[in-house]
Amino acid sequence: MIKNILSFLHLEKINFIPVVKAYDLKSFQDIFNIRLNEYLDDKVLNYKNFSDNKLSLEAVDYAVSLVREGGKRVRPYMAFLAYSTEGGVNQEEVLRAGIALELFHAFALIHDDIIDKGVERHSKDTTHVYLEKFISSYPRGDKKHIAESIAILAGDLIFSWSHEVISSLNNKKVQQIFFRMIEEVVAGQILDVSFMLQYEVEMKDIFLKNEYKTAFYSFVNPMLIGANLTGKNINKDFYKELGLCLGQAFQIQDDLLDIVGDPKKTGKKRLLDVQDGQHTILTQYIFENAKENDRNIFLALFGKEIDEYSVLVLQKLFQETGAIDYAEKEIHSQLDKANKIILKSNLKPMIKDVWFDFVILLDKRKS
Numbered sequence: 001m002i003k004n005i006l007s008f009l010h011l012e013k014i015n016f017i018p019v020v021k022a023y024d025l026k027s028f029q030d031i032f033n034i035r036l037n038e039y040l041d042d043k044v045l046n047y048k049n050f051s052d053n054k055l056s057l058e059a060v061d062y063a064v065s066l067v068r069e070g071g072k073r074v075r076p077y078m079a080f081l082a083y084s085t086e087g088g089v090n091q092e093e094v095l096r097a098g099i100a101l102e103l104f105h106a107f108a109l110i111h112d113d114i115i116d117k118g119v120e121r122h123s124k125d126t127t128h129v130y131l132e133k134f135i136s137s138y139p140r141g142d143k144k145h146i147a148e149s150i151a152i153l154a155g156d157l158i159f160s161w162s163h164e165v166i167s168s169l170n171n172k173k174v175q176q177i178f179f180r181m182i183e184e185v186v187a188g189q190i191l192d193v194s195f196m197l198q199y200e201v202e203m204k205d206i207f208l209k210n211e212y213k214t215a216f217y218s219f220v221n222p223m224l225i226g227a228n229l230t231g232k233n234i235n236k237d238f239y240k241e242l243g244l245c246l247g248q249a250f251q252i253q254d255d256l257l258d259i260v261g262d263p264k265k266t267g268k269k270r271l272l273d274v275q276d277g278q279h280t281i282l283t284q285y286i287f288e289n290a291k292e293n294d295r296n297i298f299l300a301l302f303g304k305e306i307d308e309y310s311v312l313v314l315q316k317l318f319q320e321t322g323a324i325d326y327a328e329k330e331i332h333s334q335l336d337k338a339n340k341i342i343l344k345s346n347l348k349p350m351i352k353d354v355w356f357d358f359v360i361l362l363d364k365r366k367s
Contacts, residue, residue: 019091023084023354025361028077033068035095036102040064043161055150058134063127063154067106070122070267074250075101075218079226081358082239085351088230096165097174097225103162104178108185110155114148115193116276123267127151173228181221188212195279199299200287206279207248214254215247235345242341242355246362249334253365255280256327259318265367271311277303281330285323294321335363 020031047060076098083094112118113126120126125133132147166178191209195201220243227234257266258273259282273280286298294317301310318324342355 020080023081024357025072025077028080029073032073032076032080032095032098036099037068039099039161039165040068047157055131055135059127059131059150059154060157062130062134063106063110063151063158066109066121066124066127067102067158069124071102071105073098073102075105075222078219078222078243079229081226081354082223083226083229085347085355086227086230086232086234088226093169093229094226096169097229100162100165100169100178101222101225103158103165104182107155107159107162110151110158112189114151115189116272116278118268118272120268123264127154169229171229174225177221177224177228181217184212184216184221188214188217192278196277196303198279199302201279201284203281203284203288206281206284210248210251211244214251215244217247218250219243219247238341238345242338245334245338245341246359249331249338249362250365252281252327252331252334253362255282256324256331257367259315260324261366267367271306271314274302274314275304275306282318282323282327285326286317286321289323290317290321332363335359 020028044060044064048057051057076095079097079101080091080094083097088094109121110127113121114128118126119129124130128148128151131150132143135141135143135147166175169175188209188211191205192213195205195209220240223239223243224234224236227239255273258268258280259271261268261270263269274283283298283302286295290298297313298317301314304310306314338359339356342352342359345352347355
């Protein structure tokens with residue numbers, strides 16, 4: 001990793017605000033988390049002016065705790081890298097944009113966990129699961145429904161905070177990208193959920209879902225937000241082409257980790273995608289390429305409750321049908337494309353190296 005590129009970033013203390021003094025993800029996380037926590041402290045304190053209801057405060061506190069403690073901050077980091085690549089020097093501005101991205105991500109995960117019936121996030125209870133336990137001693141009501149409803153509202157609150165932050169930047173171009181990103185995420189999520197009504201879809205539709213749900217959301221748009229914050233004419237095609245490759249690789253890694261990942265590192269149980277009947281390139285590979293007997297075994301478990309024995313059966317099935325090999329090759333193919341895009345760009349060698357380092361980091365990802 002390149003640890004010091006001060007000459008490129010022109011980093012100094014701005015009004016005594018901590019700044020990122022190295023270009024690697026860990027250095028970024030250290031400073032970004034300070035700024036994020038400061039913002040969250042203010043919002044939680046302010047929320048107490050609206051409600052002293054114990055359950056209301058507990059819901060917001062818990063949802064915020066997941067924002068504080070979880071996540072690799074990939075989306076804010078993408079904005080930061082693009083901002084710095086374009087010569088941006090006001091780090092406070094790009095850190096605020098990163099907070100908006102991270103808050104939107106937190107909102108999306110809270111809702112996504114309800115949609116997917118998720119029980120764990122970063123090795124902790126998801127918001128709705130935690131709240132159902134918290135209200136278990138209350139005297140009446142449908143506890144599951146009420147917990148999910150309050151979790152949705154806590155997510156909505158965090159969603160409003162993301163709007164507040166992005167609006168504070170007073171940059172119409174950045175705001176347009178941010179709001180378009182929301183529409184793309186919704187489109188991708190609806191595709192994802194609608195696929196659960198079908199036993200089979202087409203591979204091209206899964207890649208399209210990955211584009212909207214992950215590539216544009218997690219890579220392309222954060223990069224474009226960061227780059228456009230500089231107010232300069234930017235190479236949009238570079239960020240779009242690079243982001244699409246990184247996003248496809250990232251999503252396929254997620255799908256693969258759902259099958260073979262270590263739950264202690266991923267923070268989630270294995271095979272949740274199969275249990276929920278969600279379509280990925282791995283499940284589609286089985287539908288298109290597995291022998292009839294293997295396909296029938298898979299269909300018998302697809303969208304059903306998965307016990308420990310079923311996990312072993314499915315892991316063996318994904319391995320022996322070649323689905324895992326196919327996913328690994330696709331990940332490497334997408335990352336190779338990303339490296340070629342960086343190599344062919346007109347970026348300075350030092351900046352290229354930083355982007356190459358991120359591709360390496362992504363390639364080694366285990367959670």
